[in-house]
Amino acid sequence: MREFGYQRVTEVAGAVALLGADPDARCLGGGTNLVDLMKAGVERPALLIDVRDLPLGRIEPGDDGGLRIGATVTNSELAADPEVRRRYPALAEAVLAGASGQLRNMATVGGNLLQRTRCGYFTDPAKPCNKRAPGSGCPAIEGEHHNHAILGASAHCVAVHPSDMGVALTAFDAVVSYETADGPGELPLAEFYLPVGDAPHRETALPPGALITGITLPPAPVAAASRYRKVRERASYAFAIGSIAAALDVRDGVVREVRLAFGAVASRPWRARTAERVLTGGPADAAAFAAAADAELAAAEPLPHNGYKVTLMRNLVVAVLTELAEEAAR
Structure with a gap:
């Protein structure tokens, strides 16, 4: 490990000042991703700024009826919050699916957003990787890529984003707030x-x-009828090979509103807007769900060993939306 400094902060302004003064500084929340990357030599910060004591640990109702989630709220607190479970159940399910209780107790919402890919080439400094060392290449394209991207990738990188929480937040149009030396932003x-x-x-x-x-x-309102479904290679906690956050509003057998986001298929959580457009105003049945999935996945460009994800995601769309439609009809 590179030798690094450590400083604990209790005010947002102090944290921002430290970040602005040192481009090699990193914020430390639960450390569930950052510390692992430091041990591997992938991250080499000069300064760790411990942000756990910042006054950002609350979940509060918004003036417009939404929710405000502080950056240092832990994943356990987020998943257990009654309003999150009632109004955005897919978000609670996504967080619970993401890691064991011990990790959820440490991991923070802000850190979850910034976690980095688990691609084996990225996490091994002995190997080339454009994400870690720009210009060195992407060996995953010709090498091990069974869990890599099928949507939105490029010739420079085919890694996927690992967050479960981010998939649900994407489906519900979340907005990230931040602070800089020049003031707040969104x-x-x-x-x-x-x-x-x-x-x-x-x-x-x-x-x-x-x-x-x-x-x-x-x-x-549609988020109250939502679900998160994650497929992984083992029953214990593991990163997804495909996941979906879905919400559905059905009236008289017609889709009034639908939200869909995919995980583990792209470098970022993937909002399935094409599928949403295809479904809105149409029948809420398995054939329509399959057609919408096919429309979204028409843009997929699988590699030789991850084409199974196209079928997997199609099946997930049909299964989860069918479950939500059946529940709405009861």
Whole structure:
């Protein structure tokens, strides 16, 4: 490990000042991803800023009926919150599916947004990786890629984003709040993660020196009828090979509103807007769900060993939306 400094902060302004003064500084929340990457030599911060004592640990109702989630809220607190479970159940399910209780007790909401890919080439400094060492190449394209991207990838990177929480937040149009030396700012989650393009090392649109302070969930009545489904290679906690956050409003057999987001298929949580457009105003049946999935997945470009994800995601769309439609008809 590179030798690093450590400083605990209790005020947002102090954290922002430290981040602005040192481009090699990193915020430490639960450390469930950052510390692992430091041990592997992937992350080499000069300074760790412990943000756990910042006054950002509350979940509060918004003025418009949504929810405001502080950046230092733990994943356990988020999953257990009664309003989250009642109004955005897919979010609670996603967090519970993401890790064991011990990890959820440590991991923070802000850190979850910033966790990095678990691609084996990225996490091994002995191997080339454009995300870790720009310009060195992407060996996953010709090598081990069975759990890599089928949507939105490029010739420079085919890694997938690992967050479960981020998939649900994407479906519900979450907005990320941050603070910089120039003042506060906001980014819709749809714009927070950058397309992989030719610069996969640039993962988010956060300005330099920015501190995430929270997430806002706008009011979304459809989210009360939502579900998160994750497929993994073993029954114990593991990263997804495919996942879906879905919400469905059905009236008289017709889809009034639908939200769909996919996980483990792209470099960022994937909002399935094409499928949403196909479904809205149409019948809520398995044939329509399959057609919508096919429309979304028409853009997929699987590699030789991950084409199974196309079938997997199609089946997930049909299964989860069918369950939600059947529940709405009871």
